[in-house]
Amino acid sequence: MTEEENVRRAGPLTYRGSAIPATTTDQRLLDRRGPTDWVHTDPWRVLRIQSEFVEGFGLLSELPSAVSVFGSARIRPDSEYYRLGEQVGARLAEAGYATITGGGPGMMEAANKGAQQAGGLSVGLGIELPFEQSLNPYVDMGVTFRYFFVRKTMFVKYSQAFVVLPGGFGTLDELFEAITLVQTKKVTRFPVVLVGTEFWGGLRDWVESSLLKHNLISPQDMDLLYMTDDPDEVISVIQRSHRHLEDTFERDRPGPSS
Numbered sequence: 358m359t360e361e362e363n364v365r366r367a368g369p370l371t372y373r374g375s376a377i378p379a380t381t382t383d384q385r386l387l388d389r390r391g392p393t394d395w396v397h398t399d400p401w402r403v404l405r406i407q408s409e410f411v412e413g414f415g416l417l418s419e420l421p422s423a424v425s426v427f428g429s430a431r432i433r434p435d436s437e438y439y440r441l442g443e444q445v446g447a448r449l450a451e452a453g454y455a456t457i458t459g460g461g462p463g464m465m466e467a468a469n470k471g472a473q474q475a476g477g478l479s480v481g482l483g484i485e486l487p488f489e490q491s492l493n494p495y496v497d498m499g500v501t502f503r504y505f506f507v508r509k510t511m512f513v514k515y516s517q518a519f520v521v522l523p524g525g526f527g528t529l530d531e532l533f534e535a536i537t538l539v540q541t542k543k544v545t546r547f548p549v550v551l552v553g554t555e556f557w558g559g560l561r562d563w564v565e566s567s568l569l570k571h572n573l574i575s576p577q578d579m580d581l582l583y584m585t586d587d588p589d590e591v592i593s594v595i596q597r598s599h600r601h602l603e604d605t606f607e608r609d610r611p612g613p614s615s
């Protein structure tokens with residue numbers, strides 16, 4: 358066998374010898390009777406991942422100022438935390454912010470409901486889960502993602518602050534991702550507000566008595582865990598931080614050239 362027969366080039370890919378696939382890319386595309394396992398391969402997945410980014414960017418790129426609100430999927434509508442979530446959504450709407458949530462039940466639904474009923478824009482970024490679930494009925498604009506990491510990019514890219522209501526592992530994941538992005542300066546001037554001092558107080562104490570005590574975080578990192586019970590204070594913290602950002606931007610903007 359000549360060297361040329363023993364090589365297959367498929368776009369930027371080179372196969373030799375026994376690694377040469379039995380069929381060409383075009384054959385696999387055009388032969389409808391062929392096996393379909395290839396749609397579950399990683400290269401194909403990349404396209405699906407790309408399309409999720411395209412859909413997310415397409416839906417959200419013209420969103421006005423927005424705040425992402427996180428919290429438990431399991432809190433029931435008769436809980437006082439649900440009421441708190443509604444109030445946070447309503448205050449955000451009154452302050453002119455769109456509310457973005459994970460689009461699910463519980464605290465997500467509460468924040469979407471509060472935002473929608475106060476006349477604000479209510480957004481849900483859902484996630485495909487192993488069990489049947491649709492976006493909650495208070496989502497006015499929504500998309501359901503396949504991939505958690507694509508969805509997480511959207512929360513950060515299209516909101517200017519995070520509000521974290523009581524929740525479980527999913528909420529903790531979102532909280533710690535946000536404060537890691539702030540700590541590592543991947544995002545700047547991005548307020549993160551924890552709502553529910555009784556609920557979050559124990560976590561803050563542990564961070565101080567364990568992480569800070571062992572010098573695993575800096576003293577100023579404690580400020581990343583801002584806590585309140587008051588929905589109005591949530592808004593004023595966010596607005597203060599955004600005003601400061603605008604002032605800094607104005608100050609640093611180059612003046613007219615002479």
Ligand SMILES: CC(C)=CCNc1ncnc2c1ncn2[C@@H]1O[C@H](COP(=O)(O)O)[C@@H](O)[C@H]1O
Binds near residue numbers: 458529
């Ligand atoms: C009934 C049930 C468990 C439904 C789960 N349905 C969900 N739908 C959308 N986002 C979710 C869901 N579960 C977790 N999340 C994400 O993780 C967070 C809540 O997780 P947890 O309940 O705190 O841990 C939410 O902020 C949300 O972004």
